[in-house]
Amino acid sequence: MIPSFIDLNPIIQALLATSFTWFVTAVGASLVFLLKDINRKFFDGMLGFAAGVMLAASYWSLLSPSLELSKQDMIPWLPVAIGFLLGGISIILIDKILPHLHPNLPPVAVEGPKTKLKKYNLLVLAITIHNIPEGLAIGVAFGAASLGIPEATLGAAISLAIGIGLQNFPEGLAVSMPLNHEGYSAPKSFFYGQLSAAVEPVAGVLGAIFVFIAQPLLPYVLSFAAGAMIFVVAEEVIPESHRRGNIDLATFFLLIGFALMMILDVALS
Numbered sequence: 001m002i003p004s005f006i007d008l009n010p011i012i013q014a015l016l017a018t019s020f021t022w023f024v025t026a027v028g029a030s031l032v033f034l035l036k037d038i039n040r041k042f043f044d045g046m047l048g049f050a051a052g053v054m055l056a057a058s059y060w061s062l063l064s065p066s067l068e069l070s071k072q073d074m075i076p077w078l079p080v081a082i083g084f085l086l087g088g089i090s091i092i093l094i095d096k097i098l099p100h101l102h103p104n105l106p107p108v109a110v111e112g113p114k115t116k117l118k119k120y121n122l123l124v125l126a127i128t129i130h131n132i133p134e135g136l137a138i139g140v141a142f143g144a145a146s147l148g149i150p151e152a153t154l155g156a157a158i159s160l161a162i163g164i165g166l167q168n169f170p171e172g173l174a175v176s177m178p179l180n181h182e183g184y185s186a187p188k189s190f191f192y193g194q195l196s197a198a199v200e201p202v203a204g205v206l207g208a209i210f211v212f213i214a215q216p217l218l219p220y221v222l223s224f225a226a227g228a229m230i231f232v233v234a235e236e237v238i239p240e241s242h243r244r245g246n247i248d249l250a251t252f253f254l255l256i257g258f259a260l261m262m263i264l265d266v267a268l269s
Contacts, residue, residue: 006154010146011208014139017161018204021134022197024165028172029193032180040244043170047241048250050167051233052257054134058226058233060265061141061160065152066222073219083220087133087227091235094129127175127196130236133228134164135200139207140221147215152222155268163261168197174240 005013031038063080070076099115099122110122141160144152176193180186207225211218241250 025197026194048253056261083223135203143211
């Protein structure tokens with residue numbers, strides 16, 4: 001008899017969930033085979049939606065359980081604040097260490113140390129940095145749910161995976177389409193577009209394993225993942241959605257993404 005998803009080991013659950021988010025990234029990247037270009041308003045709306053999903057997921061699936069778990073501490077807010085800030089600092093450090101180029105920016109806008117890497121390598125690195133905290137968040141959520149903690153449910157972990165999967169769709173397209181415009185073939189553009197999310201299953205498994213190794217640190221780990229995700233939203237996703245002037249449209253879709261993620265979390269928890 002094939003075991004149901006609910007009965008699987010949480011590490012396997014995290015692996016399957018992050019494989020799903022990787023698959024959705026690949027689906028987004030595959031549009032390069034069908035489209036020569038994409039309407040910028042549509043793309044900015046998708047980015048706004050992605051930002052809303054990530055913001056809502058950061059609170060309902062990560063920060064809220066972290067706060068509940070910290071209530072028994074002498075200073076309840078301290079573990080959450082420390083983990084949250086460390087999450088943002090970790091992405092800043094990765095940004096400084098790894099050379100990368102955000103989509104739709106010229107080569108002169110490369111961040112990090114000087115490098116001779118090609119543009120497609122730099123684009124993949126940029127989205128990969130973005131995807132590390134997402135995979136980590138999913139893994140931590142499934143690991144926490146397996147511990148029987150009321151504040152961290154399997155439904156919340158599943159809703160987090162679904163939400164991140166939805167917002168991964170424009171990420172694959174954000175890599176594959178610019179590369180295609182630079183002259184790379186559709187198959188090569190697709191390959192690098194989907195490759196940007198290959199790190200998510202790795203980060204997801206590591207996140208789930210870490211929960212078992214350091215269970216007392218769970219409030220820190222949950223809020224760490226939230227801080228890393230929110231930093232990415234504020235530093236990359238929202239500014240990119242506003243770059244072409246579609247600010248109201250992107251913000252409205254941010255609200256839609258936020259509301260949908262909230263509904264998913266409440267309905268599945």
